[in-house]
Amino acid sequence: MSDAPIVGKKPEPPDWEGFRETGLLWWVNRQLHLFGWTICVEVNEAGEVQGGFPVRTNFRGFGRESEELGFSRLGKLVSPARPERSPEEEAP
DSSP: OOOOOOOSOOOOOOOHHHHHHTTHHHHHHHHHHTTTEEEEEEEOTTSOEEEEEEEEOOOOSOOHHHHHHHHHHHHHHHOTTSOOOOHHHHOO
């Protein structure tokens, strides 16, 4: 481990709502499900995300609707200029 000082600002804590809305939470959980883990977010009665934490799970993967929504959100994050296409247009 280096003894060099950390330069720059301290990283901000995660914006759980943004992490969830961009599809990153779904993407990370797809990978964690392989090992029996997931990141769970706490949502209050007003629908606001309060925080997140890891938990064990028996689930493996997501349903088709969640997968389509997740890929759509993540696609907008990594390639915002890409035109929107329906699943029928994507099919070979």
